[in-house]
Amino acid sequence: MSILSLISSYVVVNLRLLLPQCLQVAYKLISIKYFVLFLRIKSYNYCFHFLICPVINQGDEVILFDPSYETYETCIRLAGGVPVYVALDPPYWSLDPNKLAKSFTARTKAIVLNSPHNPTGKVFTKDELEIIAGACRTWDILVVTDEVYEHITFDGERHTSVATFPGMQKRTIITSSLSKSFSVTGWRIGWAICPAYFASAIKNIHVKITDSAPAPFQEAALTALRSSPEYFDALRQVSVMPKGSFFLFMELPRTCTLSDVDFVEELIKQAGVVAVPGCVFFHTNSSKLEDLSLTAISYHRRYIRFAFCKSEETLAAASQKLTELIDGSGGLKLF
Numbered sequence: 001m002s003i004l005s006l007i008s009s010y011v012v013v014n015l016r017l018l019l020p021q022c023l024q025v026a027y028k029l030i031s032i033k034y035f036v037l038f039l040r041i042k043s044y045n046y047c048f049h050f051l052i053c054p055v056i057n058q059g060d061e062v063i064l065f066d067p068s069y070e071t072y073e074t075c076i077r078l079a080g081g082v083p084v085y086v087a088l089d090p091p092y093w094s095l096d097p098n099k100l101a102k103s104f105t106a107r108t109k110a111i112v113l114n115s116p117h118n119p120t121g122k123v124f125t126k127d128e129l130e131i132i133a134g135a136c137r138t139w140d141i142l143v144v145t146d147e148v149y150e151h152i153t154f155d156g157e158r159h160t161s162v163a164t165f166p167g168m169q170k171r172t173i174i175t176s177s178l179s180k181s182f183s184v185t186g187w188r189i190g191w192a193i194c195p196a197y198f199a200s201a202i203k204n205i206h207v208k209i210t211d212s213a214p215a216p217f218q219e220a221a222l223t224a225l226r227s228s229p230e231y232f233d234a235l236r237q238v239s240v241m242p243k244g245s246f247f248l249f250m251e252l253p254r255t256c257t258l259s260d261v262d263f264v265e266e267l268i269k270q271a272g273v274v275a276v277p278g279c280v281f282f283h284t285n286s287s288k289l290e291d292l293s294l295t296a297i298s299y300h301r302r303y304i305r306f307a308f309c310k311s312e313e314t315l316a317a318a319s320q321k322l323t324e325l326i327d328g329s330g331g332l333k334l335f
């Protein structure tokens with residue numbers, strides 16, 4: 001492996017020496033000529049913005065999966081790009097290769113891939129990753145990954161970076177951060193690993209705006225990344241429904257006539273428990289809605305997202321409050 005350089009303008013010595021090894025192990029990348037970037041302030045969102053700016057020109061199209069984490073679209077638009085959504089199919093949010101194939105045009109420049117996935121908890125399967133990798137090779141485009149939940153997978157599921165597929169290292173920009181794996185969402189420390197030719201462009205933008213991450217946080221990041229395998233194993237010792245991340249993306253009961261927003265409002269009023277209405281994660285362009293069946297359109301208003309990255313006490317209290325709302329027939333009294 002050869003890491004050419006760390007592109008922050010100031011990187012503490014230990015980090016410069018040891019971070020590449022940590023990341024190489026984490027991503028199982030064998031021979032890399034990759035750069036690593038540390039950012040301060042709002043790590044991931046800034047990180048994504050710095051990455052997407054040098055990658056796309058005005059009018060270039062970037063493929064996103066729907067539903068998705070809400071930040072990507074804004075960053076793409078700010079950089080002059082055009083988001084093109086490919087709907088994942090409920091209930092398992094599977095990738096339909098035909099839908100993906102149809103979304104490519106001569107202007108397609110990149111795909112954004114977030115796995116494990118916010119909001120659904122989906123972990124893209126090896127077959128799906130191969131389809132994405134194949135499309136990237138065929139169309140000669142890039143994939144920008146968001147791997148912030150890389151260590152949070154359940155039921156024997158393991159995260160695989162698409163960068164490990166044949167021919168993908170040179171066309172993948174991996175992004176991740178400390179936030180989720182180490183429960184430090186406020187620290188805003190993240191990184192990108194990408195081929196050298198992108199790194200210098202990213203550096204040009206990054207250095208002018210945020211410069212390097214604060215030195216004490218860099219040391220802390222190194223300590224975190226060198227955690228024992230047992231630490232990472234412990235993150236996976238939870239028995240829950242999603243395959244990864246820390247979200248439950250739940251469909252409302254068929255008998256419920258409330259929309260996702262109304263349901264969440266009632267949940268807050270009656271149980272004091274907060275969820276996020278699913279509609280905020282769906283971005284399908286209205287101009288493209290005619291491509292979708294009526295059922296497909298309506299599911300955009302029938303999901304809510306719970307986050308379970310809370311203490312045992314908080315989860316037990318929420319569970320107790322929800323249980324109190326269950327009526328004699330096992331239904332919720334909310335609606």
Ligand SMILES: Cc1ncc(COP(=O)(O)O)c(C=O)c1O
Pocket residue numbers: 042043044045069114117118146148176177178179180185188189190
């Ligand atoms: C998919 C995804 N990417 C990125 C982030 C932001 O990460 P950070 O806390 O490092 O800014 C989040 C946080 O919710 C997320 O869900």
